Amino acid sequence: MAQEITLSLADAEALSHRVLSNNGFNQAHAEAITRSVLAAQRDECHSHGLYRLIGCVQTARYRGLDPDAEPQVIDQAPSVVKVDARRGSSLLAFERGLPHLVEKASRSGMAALAINNGFHFSALWQEVEALSEQGLAGIAMTPSHAYVAPAGGRSPLFGTNPFAFSWPRPGKTPYTFDFATSVVARGEIELHQRAGKALPAGWAIDREGNPTTDPQAALDGALLPFGGYKGSALSTMIELLAGPLIGDLLGHETQAATPDGKGQPHHGELILAFSLEAFLGSDKARHQQHAETLFEAILDQGARLPSQRRFEARERSRAHGVIIPQTLYDELTALASPA
Amino acid sequence: MAQEITLSLADAEALSHRVLSNNGFNQAHAEAITRSVLAAQRDECHSHGLYRLIGCVQTARYRGLDPDAEPQVIDQAPSVVKVDARRGSSLLAFERGLPHLVEKASRSGMAALAINNGFHFSALWQEVEALSEQGLAGIAMTPSHAYVAPAGGRSPLFGTNPFAFSWPRPGKTPYTFDFATSVVARGEIELHQRAGKALPAGWAIDREGNPTTDPQAALDGALLPFGGYKGSALSTMIELLAGPLIGDLLGHETQAATPDGKGQPHHGELILAFSLEAFLGSDKARHQQHAETLFEAILDQGARLPSQRRFEARERSRAHGVIIPQTLYDELTALASPA
Numbered sequence: 001m002a003q004e005i006t007l008s009l010a011d012a013e014a015l016s017h018r019v020l021s022n023n024g025f026n027q028a029h030a031e032a033i034t035r036s037v038l039a040a041q042r043d044e045c046h047s048h049g050l051y052r053l054i055g056c057v058q059t060a061r062y063r064g065l066d067p068d069a070e071p072q073v074i075d076q077a078p079s080v081v082k083v084d085a086r087r088g089s090s091l092l093a094f095e096r097g098l099p100h101l102v103e104k105a106s107r108s109g110m111a112a113l114a115i116n117n118g119f120h121f122s123a124l125w126q127e128v129e130a131l132s133e134q135g136l137a138g139i140a141m142t143p144s145h146a147y148v149a150p151a152g153g154r155s156p157l158f159g160t161n162p163f164a165f166s167w168p169r170p171g172k173t174p175y176t177f178d179f180a181t182s183v184v185a186r187g188e189i190e191l192h193q194r195a196g197k198a199l200p201a202g203w204a205i206d207r208e209g210n211p212t213t214d215p216q217a218a219l220d221g222a223l224l225p226f227g228g229y230k231g232s233a234l235s236t237m238i239e240l241l242a243g244p245l246i247g248d249l250l251g252h253e254t255q256a257a258t259p260d261g262k263g264q265p266h267h268g269e270l271i272l273a274f275s276l277e278a279f280l281g282s283d284k285a286r287h288q289q290h291a292e293t294l295f296e297a298i299l300d301q302g303a304r305l306p307s308q309r310r311f312e313a314r315e316r317s318r319a320h321g322v323i324i325p326q327t328l329y330d331e332l333t334a335l336a337s338p339a
Numbered sequence: 340m341a342q343e344i345t346l347s348l349a350d351a352e353a354l355s356h357r358v359l360s361n362n363g364f365n366q367a368h369a370e371a372i373t374r375s376v377l378a379a380q381r382d383e384c385h386s387h388g389l390y391r392l393i394g395c396v397q398t399a400r401y402r403g404l405d406p407d408a409e410p411q412v413i414d415q416a417p418s419v420v421k422v423d424a425r426r427g428s429s430l431l432a433f434e435r436g437l438p439h440l441v442e443k444a445s446r447s448g449m450a451a452l453a454i455n456n457g458f459h460f461s462a463l464w465q466e467v468e469a470l471s472e473q474g475l476a477g478i479a480m481t482p483s484h485a486y487v488a489p490a491g492g493r494s495p496l497f498g499t500n501p502f503a504f505s506w507p508r509p510g511k512t513p514y515t516f517d518f519a520t521s522v523v524a525r526g527e528i529e530l531h532q533r534a535g536k537a538l539p540a541g542w543a544i545d546r547e548g549n550p551t552t553d554p555q556a557a558l559d560g561a562l563l564p565f566g567g568y569k570g571s572a573l574s575t576m577i578e579l580l581a582g583p584l585i586g587d588l589l590g591h592e593t594q595a596a597t598p599d600g601k602g603q604p605h606h607g608e609l610i611l612a613f614s615l616e617a618f619l620g621s622d623k624a625r626h627q628q629h630a631e632t633l634f635e636a637i638l639d640q641g642a643r644l645p646s647q648r649r650f651e652a653r654e655r656s657r658a659h660g661v662i663i664p665q666t667l668y669d670e671l672t673a674l675a676s677p678a
C-alpha cells in the first residue's frame with residue numbers, strides 16, 4: 001500500500017495556492033485554478049484534483065499557457081457572451097463570463113458562454129454545477145486533443161470531447177452527468193498497459209484501423225467513440241459547436257505543449273444555460289417537483305443517478321479532509337518552494 | 340416479392356392530402372402533415388413516410404388528436420418561443436413557431452422553440468434541417484412513450500427519446516444526424532419477432548430486468564439505452580429539457596391513444612437554434628470552411644457522414660418518384676375515399 005497523507009481542505013487550498021504563486025500564476029489565476037482542483041479533490045476525482053497542478057506548472061514552463069493572462073469579456077449578442085482566455089487557463093475565463101451568462105439566460109430564457117483560446121484541464125461538471133447552484137440548467141462541451149477515431153474510421157480525429165449537464169434540485173445535490181464521448185478515457189488504456197492487462201473488446205483500434213485489445217497498439221492507434229455511430233455523431237456535434245461555431249479549433253488541431261515551447265494546447269469551450277424561471281414563470285416550482293418524479297422513478301428501479309459517488313465523497317471530504325499519495329504531496333511541496 | 344407501386348411526388352402529395360382531408364384534418368394540418376410524410380417518403384425513411392398517415396387517421400378517430408386544432412404562439416422570453424399545439428399535430432405547431440425561432444436566434448445568437456401538447460410522429464431531422472436550410476445550426480429532442488429502462492434499472496421509464504442535430508454546409512446537403520437514445524427502435528424488436536429471430540445481446544431486458552434475446556420477452560420487458568450509462572444520462576437530459584423545462588410531460592406519462600378514446604399521446608418537443616452569423620460575425624464564412632475540413636477528414640478515413648443514404652434517396656425520388664407497397668397504396672386509397 002502506497003503511503004498517503006490526509007490534508008484539511010484549508011491546507012490543501014493553501015498548498016495549491018503556493019504551488020501556483022511560486023510558478024508565476026497571478027493571484028486571480030491561482031485562485032480560479034485552486035477552486036477547481038480543490039473541488040475535484042474534495043469529490044475524489046483524483047485525475048482532476050491536486051495532481052493536475054503538476055501539468056499546469058509544466059505547461060506554463062513550456063510556455064504553453066500564460067499564467068498572467070487577463071481574460072477579455074465580449075458581449076457578442078443578447079444571448080451570447082464570449083470570453084477570450086488569451087492563452088490563460090479556461091477557469092478564470094469561465095469565472096469572468098459566468099455572471100454575464102447567468103444574467104443573459106435569466107433575461108432571454110437561454111444563453112451561451114463561449115470561451116476561446118483557453119488552456120483547459122478541468123472537469124466540466126464544475127461548470128454546469130456552477131449554473132445549477134444558481135437555479136439554471138446547464139450544458140457544457142469542449143473538444144480536446146485528438147485520440148478518437150470516428151465510427152467506421154481508422155485514425156484519431158476527434159478529441160475525447162466531454163459533454164456535461166446539470167439540473168437544479170431544490171434542497172438536494174443536482175442531477176449532474178459528465179462523460180467523455182470516447183468509450184473510455186485515454187488514461188484507462190495507460191492503466192491497462194501498466195498492469196500488463198488486455199483491453200476489453202470494443203475500446204480501441206490499431207494503427208491500421210483493426211480492432212485491438214493490446215494497450216500499446218491502442219495507444220499507437222485510436223480510441224473508439226462510445227455507443228458506435230451515435231456517440232461518434234454526438235462527438236462531431238461537440239467539435240462543431242465548441243469549435244467552428246465559436247470561432248475556435250477542432251480537436252485534431254490541438255496539441256499538448258512540449259518542452260521546446262511548441263504545441264497548441266488552447267481551444268474553445270461552449271456552455272449553455274437555461275433559465276427555468278424564464279421558461280416556466282409561475283409553473284417553475286411545480287415542474288421542478290415534476291422532474292423529481294423522474295429521479296425517484298430511476299432510484300425506485302435500483303438504478304443510480306450519476307455523480308452520487310462524487311456527492312458522497314464531497315461529504316466525507318468536508319468532514320475529514322482529502323487523502324493524497326505522499327509522493328504527490330512531496331512533489332507539490334517541492335513545486336511550492338522557491339528554487 | 341411483394342407488389343409495389345411507383346408514385347410521382349405530386350401524386351403522392353395529392354394522395355396524402357386526400358387521406359387527411361377526408362378524415363377531418365383541416366387544410367393547414369393536412370398541408371403540414373403531407374409535407375412531413377412526403378419528405379420522409381422521398382428520403383426513403385419508410386417508417387416516417389406515407390405509412391404514418393394510417394396512424395394519424397386512427398389517432399384522430401380515437402379522439403387522440405384534434406385534426407382542427409389551431410396552434411397558439413406564445414412569446415415567452417426574448418430567446419424562447421412556445422407554441423401550444425392544443426392536442427393537434429406537432430408539425431403545424433412547428434411551422435407556426437419556426438419564423439419566430441429563426442428571428443429570435445438571429446437577433447440573440449441562440450433561441451429555443453418549445454412545442455407543447457402536440458401529437459408527435461415525425462422524424463426530427465426534418466425540423467433541424469428546416470433550420471440548417473436557413474443557415475442556422477439546430478438541435479431537436481422529444482420524449483416519447485416509455486419503452487426504455489435506465490442503465491442499471493429494470494423496467495420501462497424513458498421514451499426512445501430521439502436527439503437530432505443539423506449543421507449548414509454551403510452548397511451541400513447539411514451535416515445531419517437523428518438517433519433514438521435506445522439501442523434500437525422498438526420496431527426492430529417487432530421485426531425480429533415476426534422473422535422468428537433472436538435479438539443480439541445488449542438490446543433488451545425481460546420483465547424481471549434480466550438480459551434477454553427473446554423478442555417477446557423484450558416487448559414485455561424493456562429496451563436498453565444505447566451506450567450504457569452515458570446514453571441513459573443523455574436520455575434523462577432529453578426527458579428534463581423537453582419535459583419539465585418546457586412545462587410538459589415525461590416519457591412515462593405519455594400513452595398511445597386507444598379505441599376507447601383514452602391515452603395521453605401529447606407531449607413536448609424542444610428545438611434549439613444557433614445563429615452562425617451572430618456567433619461569428621465576419622468570421623462566419625471562414626469558420627464554415629473550417630467545419631468542412633472536419634467532414635473531409637471523416638470521409639478521408641473511409642467513414643461515412645450520417646444521413647448520406649437519405650440524401651442519395653432524395654435524389655432518386657426527385658428523379659423517379661417514390662415506391663410504396665401496393666397494399667399500403669390500396670389502404671391509403673380506401674382512406675381517401677368518402678365512406
